[in-house]
Structures are given as structure tokens and as C-alpha cells.
Amino acid sequence: MVEPTNYHPSSPSSISVPPLSPRQSRNRNTSSPRNNVRSPKIQSSPILLQPLPATSSLNKESIYASELELDKQTKQLNREKQLSEALKDQLYSIEREKIKIEQGTWSKNNSKFEYKDKDDKIIYSSENSKTKPFNNPPQAFELYKAIDDHNFEFIMRIRDYQFDTLLQKNGNEFPILYATRLGNQWRDVVILLVGALSRYVNHLEPEDFEKKETLRTLKALRANLKLAIDHTLINLPPGHSTNLLSSYLQVLIMSEGDSFLLKSMNEISLIIRSKINSSNSNSNSNSNSKLNSEIIKPVFQSENIIRKFCTKELRGIKEGIIDVEEYISNATLDLLILSCWNLVSNQLNIENLPTHTFARDLRTYSLFIEAYENNLTNLNKLNPKLKKILNILIDLAGDSKKSVKGRLEDVRNVLDT
Known part of the structure; x- marks a missing residue:
């Protein structure tokens, strides 16, 4: 029986082969004739799981989608327009408030003014006097109390900072009509109120007559003046004359x-x-x-x-x-x-x-x-x-x-x- 041969590590047959490097491995693979053969290309032929809808149906859906988009855009434009108008109104209100505060009693060109009766007697003079704004908006009854008490300063504060109050109806009467009905002793108050209406109109710029806020105020102003004219004529004694009527007409035309x-x-x-x-x-x-x-x-x-x-x-x-x-x-x-x-x-x-x-x-x-x-x-x-x-x-x-x-x-x- 032949015994197995014992190999020595130094013998040639026992030398181990070193492994190939990655580059050598790639070169070896590419050089193989088996790798040169490519798999055949499969032609694409897509298949729809469901058939396409009819053309008429597609047309209906497109019209419906376009109408929805148009409605959406229209609503967006209207919303932007409303927001823009609201912003302009707010800015205009702020600007008007600043102007009222800056003007005070009168504008800079009319810082001194006087109210006179028909005999050129000074009823009230605002020289070296400035009205103060209200901490809280005045109530209507406060204005009527000021008319009763001949409180010119309070009336002029309302004129400068709350002009709309002079035109608002309280109960069944307007302020100027109420003062007119009190009699000749309140003639100075009526002159002051007419002067306030005249002052408002004189301070308007031509472009102000196109604004909604101004048009509403002027409409109320004309209503006050016409009622005052009617009352004065009805209660005017025969042969008696009053220059208040001409003042009413002057402001009426100016308005x-x-x-x-x-x-x-x-x-x-x-x-x-x-x-x-x-x-x-x-x-x-x-x-x-x-x-x-x-x-x-x-x-x-x-x-x-x-x-x-x-x-x-x-x-x-x-x-x-x-x-x-x-x-x-x-x-x-x-x-x-x-x-x-x-x-x-x-x-x-x-x-x-x-x-x-x-x-x-x-x-x-x-x-x-x-x-x-x-x-x-x-x-x-x-x-x-x-x-x-x-x-x-x-x-x-x-x-x-x-x-x-x-x-x-x-x-x-x-x-x-």
C-alpha cells in the first residue's frame, strides 16, 4: 500500500495562487465570449387596463372644469377688489382724521374767524383759541344741551371733530331746525351752525364731490338747510325780513x-x-x-x-x-x-x-x-x-x-x- 506523500511548504506544487484584483477580474469577464452575446430587445406595446372615455364625455368634463376654474378666478378677483376698496376706505378715513386734527378750528389760512350778527356785532371770536378733540364721541343730547345753553365752544368742538353730529336727526328734529324754533334769542346759535355748514363746504376740494362719504354728508346738509328755510318762511311775520334765508341759499348752492x-x-x-x-x-x-x-x-x-x-x-x-x-x-x-x-x-x-x-x-x-x-x-x-x-x-x-x-x-x- 502506497502511503500518502507529505508535501513540504517549499515545494512548487504547494504554492498558492494569489487572488485576482478587481480590475483583472473585469478584464477577464469582458474578454469572455459568453459576455459578448446581448439579450434580445423586447418591443414595447403598452396595454390599457381600461378603454379611454368617449370624446363627447371628455368635452363635457373639459367644459365643466373650465367653468369651475373661471368661477374660481372670478371669485378671487372680486375678493381682491373688495379688499382693495376696503383698504382705500380705511386709508381715506385715516387721512381725513389727520386733516381734521391738523386743521383744528380753522385751516392755516383762516386761523382767526368771527361770527357777527346783522348789526356787525361779534357773537363769537376764535382768536387765540383752539378746540380740543373729544376723548369719547359726544352724544346727541349733549349737542342739544349746548344749543340750549349757548355753549359755543362745545358746538365748535363738534364742528371740528364730529361734524356729522350737526346733521343727525335726534327725535323729530335736526340741530339747526331745533335752534331755529327756539326763537330770536338763539339767533346767534343758528348763525354759528350755518357758519359751520358753510365752512365744511368751503373746505371741500373738487375731487371730494365725487366721494361717497362726501355725497352722503352733502345730501344731509341740504336736507337740513331746506327744512330750516321752510320753517323760517312759515313762521316769518308779514313784512319781516331775515338775512338768514340768504345765508341758507348761499350754502345750499355752494353744496x-x-x-x-x-x-x-x-x-x-x-x-x-x-x-x-x-x-x-x-x-x-x-x-x-x-x-x-x-x-x-x-x-x-x-x-x-x-x-x-x-x-x-x-x-x-x-x-x-x-x-x-x-x-x-x-x-x-x-x-x-x-x-x-x-x-x-x-x-x-x-x-x-x-x-x-x-x-x-x-x-x-x-x-x-x-x-x-x-x-x-x-x-x-x-x-x-x-x-x-x-x-x-x-x-x-x-x-x-x-x-x-x-x-x-x-x-x-x-x-x-
Whole structure:
């Protein structure tokens, strides 16, 4: 029996082979002809588990989805618009509050003011006095108590910081109507309240007349004034006159803003232009001429426009209230002047007369004369008929030797014939 051979570690047959490195292993695998054979590519052929819906169904779903998206976008735009308007209202309220606090009793240009009665007696003067804001909003009964007690300072604090309280109805009466009914001893209070309404209107800018808040306030203001006019007329003794009525009318017209005057100016300007054109044509028949003479009366139409602002009771009174008739005559003359110059400005491309002096004595007439003298060279280009009307207004509308009613009648006798 052959015994197993014992190998020595040093013998060649017992030498172990070292393992291959990873790089050698990769080279060996790639060199194998078996690895050069690639598996065949399987062609893709997707299969739907469920069939596609019909085209009509897809169209319905697309229309429904688009309507939902449109509705969603519309709601989003409306929500953004509402938020924007709410933000603007809030900012406007904050700005108005700042202005009220900065103005105090009056604006910087009117830091001193006085209230006078018909005898030029000073009822109240605010020189070196400033009103203080309220810690808590005043109640209506506090205002009426201030009216009873002739508490001018409290009324003026409400005017400066809580103006809407002066226009709010408490019970069955408004503050100005309540003060009017108390009698002549509260005449100074009524003058103070009218001055507060006038001050509010005078502080408005042209763009303020387009804001909802201002329009609501002006509507309430006009309602107060018309009620005060009605009450004054009903309780006015025969032959008695009061300059409060003319003050009511002044603030009433001012509360309409420039829109009223511009509209009235355009209307009277058309009438004056028609009068000029009708005088140039002599081919009309007698009947047509008579009809035109009744319609084309600029003075009559101007006075009619002014009287439309009066309440129903005041329209029915034709004579007897001197102050009211003088105010209406003054306003009528000023409307004629503004309307004539409106035609001039359109022809010569110059500025219109300002409207802030409307129905205030001879202020509009003075501005009219100043504008006329500043444009003498350009006025030669005007229609001779229009220039003649301007000269008539210059000669008759400013005659200080006559009353305002006398001046209006002189102009009427020339222009309405």
C-alpha cells in the first residue's frame, strides 16, 4: 500500500495562487465570449387596463372644469377688489382724521374767524383759541344741551371733530331746525351752525364731490338747510325780513359744487348763442320770431335756474323777502357774467372765471372786469354781437349807484327784449 506523500511548504506544487484584483477580474469577464452575446430587445406595446372615455364625455368634463376654474378666478378677483376698496376706505378715513386734527378750528389760512350778527356785532371770536378733540364721541343730547345753553365752544368742538353730529336727526328734529324754533334769542346759535355748514363746504376740494362719504354728508346738509328755510318762511311775520334765508341759499348752492354752476353756465351760454344767431337771421316768420323771443331770454332763464334751488315755499313767494330777492338777483347776474365769459373762453381759448366768488356781492363782476382788461387785444376777434353783450354787462351789472335788483332789471330790459 502506497502511503500518502507529505508535501513540504517549499515545494512548487504547494504554492498558492494569489487572488485576482478587481480590475483583472473585469478584464477577464469582458474578454469572455459568453459576455459578448446581448439579450434580445423586447418591443414595447403598452396595454390599457381600461378603454379611454368617449370624446363627447371628455368635452363635457373639459367644459365643466373650465367653468369651475373661471368661477374660481372670478371669485378671487372680486375678493381682491373688495379688499382693495376696503383698504382705500380705511386709508381715506385715516387721512381725513389727520386733516381734521391738523386743521383744528380753522385751516392755516383762516386761523382767526368771527361770527357777527346783522348789526356787525361779534357773537363769537376764535382768536387765540383752539378746540380740543373729544376723548369719547359726544352724544346727541349733549349737542342739544349746548344749543340750549349757548355753549359755543362745545358746538365748535363738534364742528371740528364730529361734524356729522350737526346733521343727525335726534327725535323729530335736526340741530339747526331745533335752534331755529327756539326763537330770536338763539339767533346767534343758528348763525354759528350755518357758519359751520358753510365752512365744511368751503373746505371741500373738487375731487371730494365725487366721494361717497362726501355725497352722503352733502345730501344731509341740504336736507337740513331746506327744512330750516321752510320753517323760517312759515313762521316769518308779514313784512319781516331775515338775512338768514340768504345765508341758507348761499350754502345750499355752494353744496352743489362746480358741477351745478358748470351745467348752468353751459345752458345759459347756449341761450345767449341762440340769441346772437337769431338776431343775425332775418328770414324767420313773425310767428317763429315771437316764439323765439319767449324762449331766448337769458336773464329770465338764469333767474329760473337759481330759483329752482329754493324750496317749494320759497318759489311761491315772489316779493316781500328783501334779502332773498337780493341774493337771487346777485346770483342771476353772476350766472350771466360766467356764461358770457364761457363763450369768450371757448372762442379765444382762455381760462374761465373762477366760481368760488359766485353770488358774493360784486366779486365775480370785479374778476370779470379784470379778465376783460387783460384780454383786450384778443377780444377784437370776438363776434360783434357777443362783444356788445359783454359791454352791456360791464356798463349795467356793476353800477354801484343802484341796488342789485335795479342792476338786474336794467340788464333784463336790454337782453330779454
